Amino acid sequence: MTTIRGARERARIEVTAAIKDEARKQLAAEGAAKLSLRAVARQLGMVSSALYRYFPSRDDLLTALIVDAYDAVGAAAETALANAPDPDPDDHPARWTATCSAVRAWALAHPHEYALIYGSPVPGYTAPMDTVGPASRVGLVLISIARDAHRASGIALPPLADELRAEAHRLTSEIAPDLPPAVVVALVGAWSQLFGLISFELFGQFNRIVEDRDAFFAHAAGRLAHEVGLRRRPAAGTQRGSGAES
Amino acid sequence: MTTIRGARERARIEVTAAIKDEARKQLAAEGAAKLSLRAVARQLGMVSSALYRYFPSRDDLLTALIVDAYDAVGAAAETALANAPDPDPDDHPARWTATCSAVRAWALAHPHEYALIYGSPVPGYTAPMDTVGPASRVGLVLISIARDAHRASGIALPPLADELRAEAHRLTSEIAPDLPPAVVVALVGAWSQLFGLISFELFGQFNRIVEDRDAFFAHAAGRLAHEVGLRRRPAAGTQRGSGAES
């Protein structure tokens, strides 16, 4: 009995994976807006109605693809950070840059899945709550780098303007209460700017503009690390002009 | 004869505009990937085949919308800069921030046109050369701000790493030969990061994260100005620690 159910479940898992794989190919060819259950079924040698046993609707298939994509890029970031300390576990800018580069590398290797999660929203589709956990993984990795740096030697950033103070405190208490609000604000900014760089490269805005994209990205990621307050050498205290003025 | 042709041409221009207006509404409802000549025609009380007298194909209509969108956001940036010097024509960070805010305001007011030009590429569509001029307008405005600041008092930025020097010089000679390469590199970075901020806000990544988006954006835009080397007071010379270290 259990073996029978085991076999059935195994088959179900395999078919589900095959459907998602084929759907990812469709994504590349036609885009998320035109992802169609019928075309997937056709390519798989099934009939469209059979797919409804695996995904109750087109949007559910889309959700599965989105969750998978967030998990994949999140895992890439986590792995990159875990494997980063080759040179120096306390070289926080290097760990930051390695993580950013891993995210970019994943994006370059999976441009259509990247577009699915960081590009224009799919019209008529609204993401369910299932996606919010996976969607936060990259951000959490970036936060953890800043946290390590802050624990090791503190991060000094210039004080925030009055207009931002309330928002900064709300933000801080929600996502990283152990970090200074200025650092949290800088992190959220760097997080969005990181994807701005990747999106411009991937979506063609750098065509005929930036050629050596590896070098450009590495430089920009390093500047982002700096903006977040990561420094190579532990800053002893709060020196004006170093962390603050710039 | 000329009046007849004039009338015909006027009518043609009006119908063309009506088609584009309706197409923009479709864009909002269904997205660029599903923009359909038939639906536009239906809404306009025409029959689909009539539209082919105005746009030879769906992609030509799409191109017209893309060019219009780039021109609109470019004009918004240019106007904002032209009207910026209310407080102080030499307050370059303020002029920068005003320009960035205008771009963001246009994006918030026209989210679907924004997604058309800065979101995921439309599958199966490749932009013709007609779009590259309009697409560069915002970037040119940002460059002109840096140029003004550089002419007024010079911009000091830290030297570039060796790996980026070749690319930086190529880039500089192509888009702004009168500016220091480090500034040009920073400008390209800030340009892409600006749209990263706007895209994250517009595409929903800030949902449940950033609430006071006006304040957050103003702060981030100010940091970008700083990254480009714009300072409130003319930097007399090249002071270490001020422009460079940070």
Added chain:
DNA sequence: GTCTATACCCCGATAGAC
């Protein structure tokens, strides 16, 4: 320049047999 008609495709979703 607009019309009808047409050729030839696509889709999501469900009912009911097996």
Added chain:
DNA sequence: GTCTATCGGGGTATAGAC
């Protein structure tokens, strides 16, 4: 869980009359 058949839509693009 897969099938056929079906409902009720949708689309691009062209031909040829007016």
